Amino acid sequence: MKGIYNRIVKLLEVKSIVTLMLTTTLVAITLLQIKPPELFNNVTLMVIGFFFGKASNNAKNILVQGKISTKRKKLDNDVVE
DSSP states (O other), X not given: OHHHXXXXXXXXXXXXXXXXXXXXXXXXXXXXXXXXXXXXHHXXXXXXXXXXXXXXXXXXXXXXXXXXXXXXXXXXXXXHO
């Protein structure tokens, strides 16, 4: 239950709200078959790219940190023996 609550709280961050609003507006404009202004299109794609790029980078950092801590444990065990 805490996991769901934490995800909802993270969605309420300003950057998430802006990303959701821009994406929703772009989808609505597309469904109404209106050509979006070039600037709006570029800004939306840039914000989405940044948002997912940052999420991907965070995931990579977590994986790398996990591998480093595993290697340190192995080194510590070798020193003790």
